[in-house]
Amino acid sequence: MTTPIVQFGTSRFLQAHADLFISEALKKGDAIGRITVVQTTGSAERSGRLKALAAPEGFPVIVRGLIDGVEIERTDRVTSVARALSTVDGWDAVKRIVAEEAEVLISNTGDTGYAIGDDDLQTDVPASFPGKLLILLHARFLAGGKPLTILPCELTARNGDTLKKVMLGLQSGRIADAGFAEWLSNQVIWGNTLVDRIVSEPLEPAGAVAEPYALWAIENQPGLKTPCSHPSILLVDDLTPYEKLKLHILNLGHTVLSDIWLKTGRPQDETVKEILRDTQIHTGLMDIYQTEVIPGFAARNLGRQATDYVALTMDRFRNPFLEHRIRDIANHHAEKIVRRIADFRAWSPDVPMPKLAAITESR
Structure with missing residues (x-):
């Protein structure tokens, strides 16, 4: 054949x-x-x-x-x-x-x-x-x-x-x-x-x-x-908008959750859906998306696309069937902070991002 x-x-x-x-x-x-x-x-x-x-x-x-x-x-x-x-x-x-x-x-x-x-x-x-x-x-x-x-x-x-x-x-x-x-x-x-x-x-x-x-x-x-x-x-x-949305929303969100997981001694087998059941963590991630990430995309004329992709991403994170363990996402964490968070801040330098800045400065 x-x-x-x-x-x-x-x-x-x-x-x-x-x-x-x-x-x-x-x-x-x-x-x-x-x-x-x-x-x-x-x-x-x-x-x-x-x-x-x-x-x-x-x-x-x-x-x-x-x-x-x-x-x-x-x-x-x-x-x-x-x-x-x-x-x-x-x-x-x-x-x-x-x-x-x-x-x-x-x-x-x-x-x-x-x-x-x-x-x-x-x-x-x-x-x-x-x-x-x-x-x-x-x-x-x-x-x-x-x-x-x-x-x-x-x-x-x-x-x-x-x-x-x-x-x-x-x-x-x-x-x-x-x-x-x-x-x-x-x-x-x-x-x-x-x-x-x-x-x-x-x-x-x-x-x-x-x-x-x-x-x-x-x-x-x-x-x-x-x-x-x-x-x-x-x-x-042009792939650029698709690359940026995935890297700086879905992947960035994973790295924000990994950073919390690594710093707070949470359960070793914790999954993405499980950590987001913590109301404080869920609220904190949504605050980063709403006040820093979406404004960063809006500065590049991608605000509507970013808003839609955030909603899709949260549905994907809360998928009740997937066992997406944070320990797997946390591999090479320092490198991921650079690509997913520091590079995003550099891409939209005029948008204040104090919460994301705190993560990059603590690595």
């Missing part, structure tokens, strides 16, 4: 996001085809997912939450994955599929996914994702170099531009071929994307529990190809 979509990563997020969207679109004839999933890490812990991801009966995604204040719960079967391979024992097959079949590549490789490995310039199967991707793209170039769209889903600003820069730098050091460099720059479309969905729990051996809300915003450009048409996929002219 030909698979025009190749996905790097086996995360529960991708299972409840891209894989589910494509599965739903396939049923309507609105997808370009099915997926080959590629495990890039060699992790024994994740290797057990591969067979389950490509099972003919599919794998479950349980969607639970609130839609317009009404609780919903449903289970979807995801059948968009045709193959699941590992770069450890399926490298030759992965090379062939990327060279001959792929039209769209999708990736979600974690916070350090774009890091370059020490062996990237020496080995046939590099350890890092960029190292592997370079070898695979070179194989496609040598096989005729058909155009290709890459849609990274890592939570990195301008993720397509960032990955392109990493890849061109790596190419110049390992494969000094002017034709290949030109092809990477002009025939590969590096899409900038923003993904937004809370996927709170994995299911074993494959599957996930997710909230109803989902967004995959993709910045349009000439030649860009999407894997499918779906209500949760938006082709937009």
Whole structure:
């Protein structure tokens, strides 16, 4: 079976996001085809997912939450994955599929996914994702170099531009071929994307529990190809408003709650919905949104969008079904304060933000 979509990563997020969207679109004839999933890490812990991801009966995604204040719960079967391979024992097959079949590549490789490995310039199967991707793209170039769209889903600003820069730098050091460099720059479309969905729990051996809300915003450009048409996929002219709303409302709110949790000795397993049952904390967060965050967006002519997104965010935070533990959100807290809070203050410097300032100054 030909698979025009190749996905790097086996995360529960991708299972409840891209894989589910494509599965739903396939049923309507609105997808370009099915997926080959590629495990890039060699992790024994994740290797057990591969067979389950490509099972003919599919794998479950349980969607639970609130839609317009009404609780919903449903289970979807995801059948968009045709193959699941590992770069450890399926490298030759992965090379062939990327060279001959792929039209769209999708990736979600974690916070350090774009890091370059020490062996990237020496080995046939590099350890890092960029190292592997370079070898695979070179194989496609040598096989005729058909155009290709890459849609990274890592939570990195301008993720397509960032990955392109990493890849061109790596190419110049390992494969000094002017034709290949030109092809990477002009025939590969590096899409900038923003993904937004809370996927709170994995299911074993494959599957996930997710909230109803989902967004995959993709910045349009000439030649860009999407894997499918779906209500949760938006082709937009500029990602910036979507990035700012998510980063400085939803993510900022998570970090405000994490800061309270870290400083006040609250229960170790406390979830977002549980901490917001504390009236004082709920009121404090809403005060920050109303007096500092929304005015900051209004100064950028995004006040209405921010008001709507705050309301949506609070519904998502209070989702009665999701066990979104604050200890997970609190990882790398100091770095998140900079990106989510300090950068927001710098983005709207004329708006007083004393409560957010107190958090940044205490880190």
